[in-house]
Amino acid sequence: MSEKQVPIIAFNQVDLSFGDTHVLNNIDLEIETGKFYTLLGPSGSGKSTILKLISGQLTADSGDILFEGKRVNNVPAEKRKVNTVFQNYALFPNMNVFDNVAFGPTLKGMNKTEIKNKVKSMLDLVKLGDFSERDIDELSGGQQQRVAIARALANDPEVLLLDEPLSALDYKLRKSMQYELREIQQRLGITFVFVTHDQEEALAMSDWIFVMNDGVIQQNGSPEDIYDEPINHFVADFIGESN
Ligand code: ADP
Ligand code: MG
Numbered sequence: 001m002s003e004k005q006v007p008i009i010a011f012n013q014v015d016l017s018f019g020d021t022h023v024l025n026n027i028d029l030e031i032e033t034g035k036f037y038t039l040l041g042p043s044g045s046g047k048s049t050i051l052k053l054i055s056g057q058l059t060a061d062s063g064d065i066l067f068e069g070k071r072v073n074n075v076p077a078e079k080r081k082v083n084t085v086f087q088n089y090a091l092f093p094n095m096n097v098f099d100n101v102a103f104g105p106t107l108k109g110m111n112k113t114e115i116k117n118k119v120k121s122m123l124d125l126v127k128l129g130d131f132s133e134r135d136i137d138e139l140s141g142g143q144q145q146r147v148a149i150a151r152a153l154a155n156d157p158e159v160l161l162l163d164e165p166l167s168a169l170d171y172k173l174r175k176s177m178q179y180e181l182r183e184i185q186q187r188l189g190i191t192f193v194f195v196t197h198d199q200e201e202a203l204a205m206s207d208w209i210f211v212m213n214d215g216v217i218q219q220n221g222s223p224e225d226i227y228d229e230p231i232n233h234f235v236a237d238f239i240g241e242s243n
Helices: 047-055 097-107 112-125 141-153 171-188 199-205 223-228 233-240
Strands: 009-018 021-031 036-040 062-067 082-086 159-163 191-196 208-213 216-221
Touching (some): 021 047, 036 171, 036 199, 047 082, 047 159, 047 191, 082 141, 097 112, 097 141, 112 141, 112 171, 171 191, 191 199, 199 233, 208 233, 216 233, 223 233
Antiparallel strands (some): 009 021, 009 062, 208 216
């Protein structure tokens, strides 16, 4: 680990406005492969907007977005090896669990056996091995979120983006899913970029945290750095708050 690797994702002075609203201000960040990153900040701070720039759903007004050192500002979403899991699951309600997870592999043209194996391994990973024939509306919220995670991972993303995936779940379920998500990330060894407004969640799960406010990255560092040495009043107050 002596040589610094080329970051899998980097932002270089990225700016974005919606009309008169300056939503992201001079964002610099570097994301290395195989780690668990968290964007932490209050509602409206620009977290989802950063994920949309990574996934290609939005285009920056200025600055560079780099994947493995190559500028991708104008590379369309479907050509980026990135998938997103949302708070509201966004599953296909009229398909069963198997077909939801098989969706991406089917589009890619995998054969039937490959698809079956892929879906099985993804459902096993999220501990829903016995649920493949269930309809989506027969599942609890937590189970639906597991299906959404399996569906995203079945596309073999290099980077998985997770936009407040646990916020709709009750406290106990959230705690166990925090642990499981971390375990899944470590098992697969891919990069996770996780978004939350919950500082406890960020501190518990992450290798590295970007603390955001008002479209600016206030501080980035390990959970220990951020907790022990907040760089300014905003970070100190935000980390010190309890939910
Ligand atoms: P977060 O995910 O941290 O809650 P967002 O990235 O969703 O924040 O939003 C950041 C800011 O950009 C907010 O002020 C929000 O109202 C504004 N915003 C987001 N999307 C749009 C849009 N499509 N049009 C106008 N303003 C938007
Ligand atoms: Mg958001």
